[in-house]
Amino acid sequence: MLILRGKTIDAEVIVVGGGPTGVAAARAASERGAQVVLLERYGFLGGSLTASLVGTLGGLYLKKGESIDYLVGGIAQECAETLKSRGLALGPVPWEQTAVLPHAPYGLKNLFDEWVEKAENLYLLLHTQLCACLMEGSKISDVSILNKAGKERITAKVYIDASGDGDLACQAGAEMEGSPVQFPSMNFYMGNVNVAEAFAAGFSTLQRLIEDAIDSGDYDLPRCGGAFIPTMQPRQVVVAMGRISINGRPVNCADPEELTYAEREGRRQALLLAEFLKAKVPGFSEAFIVDTPTQVGVRSTRRLVGKYVLSRDDVLRGAHFDDAICRCAWPIELHAEGKSTVLEFLEPGEYYEIPYRCLLPKEAGNLIVAGRCLSASYEAQASARVSGPCMAIGEAAGIAAVLALKKDGNVTEVDVSELQSILRQRGAII
Numbered sequence: 001m002l003i004l005r006g007k008t009i010d011a012e013v014i015v016v017g018g019g020p021t022g023v024a025a026a027r028a029a030s031e032r033g034a035q036v037v038l039l040e041r042y043g044f045l046g047g048s049l050t051a052s053l054v055g056t057l058g059g060l061y062l063k064k065g066e067s068i069d070y071l072v073g074g075i076a077q078e079c080a081e082t083l084k085s086r087g088l089a090l091g092p093v094p095w096e097q098t099a100v101l102p103h104a105p106y107g108l109k110n111l112f113d114e115w116v117e118k119a120e121n122l123y124l125l126l127h128t129q130l131c132a133c134l135m136e137g138s139k140i141s142d143v144s145i146l147n148k149a150g151k152e153r154i155t156a157k158v159y160i161d162a163s164g165d166g167d168l169a170c171q172a173g174a175e176m177e178g179s180p181v182q183f184p185s186m187n188f189y190m191g192n193v194n195v196a197e198a199f200a201a202g203f204s205t206l207q208r209l210i211e212d213a214i215d216s217g218d219y220d221l222p223r224c225g226g227a228f229i230p231t232m233q234p235r236q237v238v239v240a241m242g243r244i245s246i247n248g249r250p251v252n253c254a255d256p257e258e259l260t261y262a263e264r265e266g267r268r269q270a271l272l273l274a275e276f277l278k279a280k281v282p283g284f285s286e287a288f289i290v291d292t293p294t295q296v297g298v299r300s301t302r303r304l305v306g307k308y309v310l311s312r313d314d315v316l317r318g319a320h321f322d323d324a325i326c327r328c329a330w331p332i333e334l335h336a337e338g339k340s341t342v343l344e345f346l347e348p349g350e351y352y353e354i355p356y357r358c359l360l361p362k363e364a365g366n367l368i369v370a371g372r373c374l375s376a377s378y379e380a381q382a383s384a385r386v387s388g389p390c391m392a393i394g395e396a397a398g399i400a401a402v403l404a405l406k407k408d409g410n411v412t413e414v415d416v417s418e419l420q421s422i423l424r425q426r427g428a429i430i
Contacts, residue, residue, distance in 0.1 A: 011037045011123075013401045014143060014156040016130050019047020020387050021371030021394035022162030023112050024075045028398030028426070029160075030122035034405060036398075037154065038116070039128045039145060042294060045112035047164060049387055050105045052297035053187040055229030055238035059330040059388030061092050061099040064349045068092050068099045071327045071351055074428040076391035083107055088232055097348050098329050104232045130163070133171045138365035139409065140172055157409040158366045158401040162394060165254055166302035166373035174361035174369070175305040180378055182299040183250040183335040185223075185242040186266025189290035190274060193237050195230060198283030203227060209280045210241075214339070219276045222269055224339040228277075236290065239277065242269045243335065244296065250336060254301035262296045299335060299372075299385060306375030307364070307412075308357035315352050315383045316344060323416045324353035324430050325423065326392035330383045344379075353430070354384060356416055359397055366409035370397035396423055 015026045018040030026038040048054050060080055062071040070077050080101055083089035088107030092099035116124050131144040131151065142155035161168035170176055210226065213219040226241030244251050244262045251262045270292050277284040313319070315332055329351040332344040346352070358375040359368050369375070370393045372385035384390075399422050400414045407413035420430055 011035050011154060011156040012405055013037070013158050013160065013398070014154065015039065015160045015162055016143070016168045017047065017162035017164060017371070018045040018124070019162060019164060019371065020049055021390040022047070022160070023115065024391040024394030025160045025162055025370055025398035025401070026122055027075060027115050027119055028395045029401050030119045032399060032402040034121060034402045036122045037156070038122065038124045039130060040124070040126050041129045043126050044109045045116070046105070046108045048297055050109050051294040053105050053189065053238050053293040054297060054387070055105065055187065055231065055240060056100040056102050057089070057388060058100050058386035059098070059328055060101060062329045062349070062351055063094055063097050063099055068094060070429065071329055072388040072392045072429060074392060074423065074426050075395045076388050077427065079111065079391065082111055090230065090232070096331065096345050097350075098331070102229050105238070130167055130171070133168060135172060138363045140365065140367055143168070158368070158404050158411065160397050160401055161367060161369045161373065162371050162397070164298065164301070164372050166304060166369060169304055169361060169367060169369045169373065170302060172361075172367055174363070174367065176302045177305050178252070178254060178302045180336065181250050181252050181301060182382065183243045183245060184253050184262050184266070184299060185240065185244065185297045185335070186270060186292060187238050187240045187242065187297055188270040188292045189231070189236060190228070190239055190277070190284070190287045191236050191290040193235050193287045194283035195235060195237065196283070198228060198237070198281065201282040206281060213276060213280065219272065221273070221276060222339065225341060239273060241273050242266055243339065244269070252301065253296065253298045259296070266296045267292050300381055302373055303378075303381055304361060304369045304373055304375040306358055306369065307360045307362060308355055308375060310354065310358050310374070310376035310380040310384060312377055312379035315380050316346060318346060318350040318352045320353050321355035323356040325356050325396035325419070326354050326389055327351045327429055328354060328384055328389040330386050330389070332379050332383045334379065334382050354389065354393060356396065356400065356414070356419065359393065359400070360411060364412045366404065366411060368397045368401060368411050370394050392428060395426070395428065399423060
């Protein structure tokens, strides 16, 4: 039970994490009539897309020859189309067998606020941190939260962990895997950029200048690649060129001390990268750092070891599943060794499916784990973690949670064919 705006709320579904996965889950569940409480630790929604200034929506598309079509529908497609209609996204921009959608991170904050405002039965608590959970057998009975009102216990019938780091699943004792992890990065805004000149020079020029700087020793750049992304604001870009390590290994951002180091090191790298861009890259000679993000960009920490573990082979062979909830064609993108990025692409025109079982702990009870902490191997997670599929996973998790309410909260008893039918009715592509 929870009192919000003077109203007593008997929550049926609690969603932990207000990133793209959690927002999609909360909205989908509320649209099916459930009383939903969405918990977010920051003062805004959007997760890595807003807090970490990730400047592109990835995993939305499949490229076949010259055509680029949506591979993810439903809420994710609505999000992309709304941003485009408002002049807050450009594209899609083709990349190998897929495409990306550059967008304005601040535009997502406003869009997600609008969704929450319009949704009936959806109650949002910002500046609210998950502290712990209490178990009764294999089920979560309640969770402890901390915010300006102090510490409080709230309860629901079904819980969705959309924290990205598997925070609730870890507290609930679900089997998790926390190693290896990928390098985190810190993106940042630069202003007073001659955007036309910068993009006319092209990313091949940027790549060459980065490699020259590293080879010459003039700049100890953290990564031999990267990009700058338009924000739709005049003379402003998001710079994505960082890579944060400790003694050459990736930082584990589930460790409080290492996360603290990553935040400080990311800001130090931003200064170095801005200096390099100003000195060497066309269009940046008069540019300056506008701001660094709320938090470092995290690619991977804990991963669920669930009822099915999505594998590297599943990704690369384009595996299909009877209990599929969404599709993905993003490559295995590993930021894991040295200064380079390892990319393994699917065959042209191919995609794989993500099964519902990847959201379920082995002792599932009443917990669904959604987003980049899904049950997947290290390599498979490096594909499935991007925002388009994560929003689709979140939408499926929200619908599944409502279906589980009819089964006393037991998420394994959800009728998958009914789940898939509802998702298709909502415009999902399965």
